[in-house]
Amino acid sequence: MVERSSRACHVLAAALLMSLAGCSVPYLADRGYDAAQMVGWRMGPAVGSQINLQITKIVQAGWGAYEGKRYGLIDGQLTSQEEIRYEFGLGPLYLHEVETSPKAYSNVVGFVRRDTLDPDYEEYSWDVSDFNDRGFFDIGASLNFFVYGLNFELRTAEMADFITGLFGLDLLADDVQRYEMSALMADLRSTSARTRHNAVRALRIRTGEDYGYASFHEPDVRTDLQRAAIGDWESHHGPRSAPVEPSGSTDVPDEDQAESEG
Numbered sequence: 001m002v003e004r005s006s007r008a009c010h011v012l013a014a015a016l017l018m019s020l021a022g023c024s025v026p027y028l029a030d031r032g033y034d035a036a037q038m039v040g041w042r043m044g045p046a047v048g049s050q051i052n053l054q055i056t057k058i059v060q061a062g063w064g065a066y067e068g069k070r071y072g073l074i075d076g077q078l079t080s081q082e083e084i085r086y087e088f089g090l091g092p093l094y095l096h097e098v099e100t101s102p103k104a105y106s107n108v109v110g111f112v113r114r115d116t117l118d119p120d121y122e123e124y125s126w127d128v129s130d131f132n133d134r135g136f137f138d139i140g141a142s143l144n145f146f147v148y149g150l151n152f153e154l155r156t157a158e159m160a161d162f163i164t165g166l167f168g169l170d171l172l173a174d175d176v177q178r179y180e181m182s183a184l185m186a187d188l189r190s191t192s193a194r195t196r197h198n199a200v201r202a203l204r205i206r207t208g209e210d211y212g213y214a215s216f217h218e219p220d221v222r223t224d225l226q227r228a229a230i231g232d233w234e235s236h237h238g239p240r241s242a243p244v245e246p247s248g249s250t251d252v253p254d255e256d257q258a259e260s261e262g
């Protein structure tokens with residue numbers, strides 16, 4: 001019996017090795033990036049009092065604000081960032097604003113906070129519809145106790161993305177190595193903040209360059225800061241090419257071009 005199970009183990013191990021040997025380097029690299037994104041944690045000094053418990057954005061409760069530093073595993077990278085966070089609410093009725101600025105050497109894409117004078121400024125930022133550093137399906141908790149705090153999250157959507165990625169499906173359209181550069185460049189023009197965010201993350205990892213792009217809470221708004229960064233990407237890495245298969249959600253006509261023509 002022992003011999004039989006040992007033989008079965010050997011067969012399985014051989015099959016796994018053969019399948020891995022058949023995998024390309026980009027495939028393996030992307031599975032590594034996916035795996036690193038499944039959990040997030042960070043801690044550090046920050047001034048303020050804040051607490052949040054989240055089991056998806058539908059079931060959450062929290063209150064408070066803090067401003068300071070966090071060190072840890074952030075979007076799959078061991079790095080540090082400045083954070084300013086305000087939040088308050090229960091369940092879907094949850095107000096949330098966040099600004100994060102990762103270290104310059106990091107490839108983590110930060111978030112910019114709306115300002116009162118921004119054209120699209122809205123007085124209330126509803127977490128359930130915003131695009132921010134917390135995923136809709138995240139399960140996590142955070143606490144800041146006057147001068148120090150910590151955050152932890154299980155990123156269940158990233159877990160699903162990792163599992164489907166093993167079978168070749170890029171569920172969250174966030175693969176870094178599998179897409180052509182031209183496809184990533186085209187994604188910079190998407191109206192979807194998530195698609196642009198993924199493209200910027202991939203381009204930063206692949207080229208090691210950062211043109212100051214930071215994500216924004218409104219999925220269909222491109223800020224001046226983002227336009228400038230996209231312009232820099234295009235001038236340094238060539239204009240986006242003719243229609244290519246997008247790696248993310250809907251691509252849209254070039255707003256800048258439409259504006260200059262209109």
Ligand SMILES: [Ca+2]
Nearest residue numbers: 161170174175
């Ligand atoms: Ca992926």
